[in-house]
Amino acid sequence: MTVKTLKIDGKDVAIEQGATILQAAKEAGIKIPTLCFLEGVTPAAACRMCMVEIEGSSKLQPACVTEVAEGMAVQTNTPKLQNFRRMNVELLFAEGNHVCAICVANGNCELQDMAITVGMDHSRFPYRFPDRHVDVSHEQFGIDHNRCILCTRCVRVCDEIEGAHVWDVAQRGEHCFIVSGLHQPWGEVDACTSCGKCVDACPTGAIFRKGSTTGEKERDRAKLEFLVTAREKREWTR
Structure with a gap:
């Protein structure tokens, strides 16, 4: 095994x-x-929150x-990175409709936690207030596109x-959104197993x-962690 040393x-x-640098930092x-x-x-x-500065690189x-x-x-964690991350979070809030006070994830939201981490108390950018729909056609679950940050976790987990x-990304640029099936209502997608992994992700x-x-x-992130361990290490019991 070849080992790399860095600071x-x-x-x-x-x-x-x-x-990766993220793995090394961890x-x-x-x-x-x-x-x-x-x-x-x-x-x-996709989120660009983990950007770092590397000596010798201008990017x-x-x-x-x-x-x-x-x-x-x-x-x-340089001042440049701190400013970049705060701006990034401000843009996420301005781009969507994130009304925390009436959200099901209020108090248990990673975007909300990130805003606190980067010290965001307002957005300097004008809110766009996009007109996005909510799909509750599935028997057990729903998706509110107003709160989506296009992290694609649901796509990758599924x-x-x-x-x-079941999930994919449709359109391009500012018009991107998460789509189920071939742009079908979620409840009509036969491939969905109703496992709930996308909810956990x-x-x-x-x-x-x-x-x-x-x-x-x-x-229930422990469920995802268990499944990953089971798949990669073939350990199927806790």
Whole structure:
């Protein structure tokens, strides 16, 4: 096994070749904020919250997909990165309709937590108030596109862990949205197994269990972690 040595925030780290900066930082006990990253599924680098500075590079790089290199020097929490992350969260709030007070995930939302982490108390950008629909055609679940941040966790979990591939991303640019089936109502998609993994994976209140009211959404991340362990290590019992 080839080992790479690098510095993260001035701390010496050694990790196997092929590992990402995010994995190396975790190994060193250094927390890098993420929203779209989910352990056990392919990283998408969609949210850009994990951007870091690498010595010798003029560009910020996403830690979740950037592999470590010998002698690399990484900074994870500079003023530049702090400002970038706050702006990023402000844009997410301004782009959608995130009314926390009436959301099923209020108090249990990763976007809300991230806003607190980066010190956001308002958005400097004008709110767009897009006209997005809510699909509650499924017997057990619903999806509120107003609260979706396009992290694609639901897409990757459904594809890579459940194997159903109910979800995908439609359109391009600012018009992107998560689509079920071939743009069918969720309740009409025969491929859906009603497993609820997308609910557990969603970081906001975008995908929820029907009947949940304000602040009642709960996730069972342990179920996803168990399934990933079972798949990768073939350990099918707890």
